[in-house]
Amino acid sequence: MIPVFRDKVAQRAGRPQQGPDGCSRRKIHLLHQCYAKLLDGWNSLTERVKILQWADGVWRRSYIFLAALLGDQPEADAFCCDGSQTCKICKCPKRSLCDTTRRYPLRNASQEQQAVYQVADGNGSIASKLFERDRRADVVWKKQRACTIYRYELSRKTVGGKHLLQNAFWGKRHFDNQLQVCMDMYLYVLQRYWSVFVCIDA
């Protein structure tokens, strides 16, 4: 987590505990701002194969990709802008997490983004674009009557407790859920079977 943000100091400065200006919300926002800066230009960086020197001195054609995030539950929540105790892979509700017999649709980054934007924009109502400052750094925050802690938490509930902010990983290459992995696995299995066929045919 980000060491620059301390709850006690922030609360002494007037920041509330919950809501759109709350401490946890701000902490997650800071984390994603950091990662947005870190991953700036990631798509162009990983677009092609690079020729890099490895530790043994050999220059190899190398393909850089994001493999995983190491962390426990609070860190995973922060990375996914998600509420606590939720499945980060599929859309299994909290009450069914203990039920291993059922399967649920996998989560998709673009769908998550779309849902969050829709809710954050107030679904086109008067409260539209209340949380626009969360998505754009150049928008100055103006408090409005419609944007209260209650409304914010109510909006969050509709998207499963997700914080209504711009996730730094949305739109970055190599970031998506297991669905794409499965597609890749299909292709890979296909390639393997195809190579078997070619061998048999030959």
Place this chain on the structure above:
Amino acid sequence: MDTDSRVEPPRHSRKRERAPPAFTREESEAFSSYTESRVGEKHADRMLEWASNPKYRSKNLRYGSIHTLAEHAIDEFIPDGVMKEDFTEALDGSQRLIFFWRCLYDAIKELLRNARFAGKQYTHAEIKYNSTGARAYSAFNTGEVYEVGQMHAGEGVSPVPIFLSSDATLVSKKLGGHPIMRESPIPFVWELACIGMYVQVLVCIHGIGRFFLSTKMYVLAGISTYLDVYARIAILVVGIALYWYVICTYLLVSVCIDDNRSFFPVQCRWDAPMTRHVPNLAAGWWWA
């Protein structure tokens, strides 16, 4: 002329009235070594013990514990009341943060070519099976994430997986990772073609019954993806069949029946311009 006037000497030549230094040179060096390094208090105490060796200037080192030395240094150099001072300011929306960062690509290159990792790097994926033919995961490069990375990298290219972590203490073998995978740039048509071929190949190998009864796709993709994939295949297959059915029927009717007005809105011969056939084809689609 007033001869009693006194001109003060230049400021730099004046002797400054200084208090005697609170710490000796040896103490300062020991304390700065402690603060600039990452050693703990235990190691710092050992450093002090070593520096107190009577062969050196042991009398210049008056502290046996780094903790006491640090406390005295804080008392000496940090102004009174600074710890209780409130440096916060009211939030008015104009606060800006400055992030100090390092280029990720440079960091990757630096780590990759670090000589300490020589002989300890995986350069390609390895698929391993045990004696029963089941997939064996004995190392990181035998895992599926690495395998997928190798697949995208291609033959003869080494995957460089990047792991993100928010806490250094969490990087251990016993903790799970949240895979962050790519967005598929594969075109939809190609995706369908691949899935179709995949299904055909599996059916040819295992037979239709065994393929549809197998849980392979359930396990891999989950039920929704399973249904989604089959819905797409069904739409594709039915759509193509329907398309050729409509075309063939239309040509048959146009050629064999001289007056096709009763079937189609526009009467035209089969070798008429394509624009003449459009209303008839649309009617055929609707009818189908």
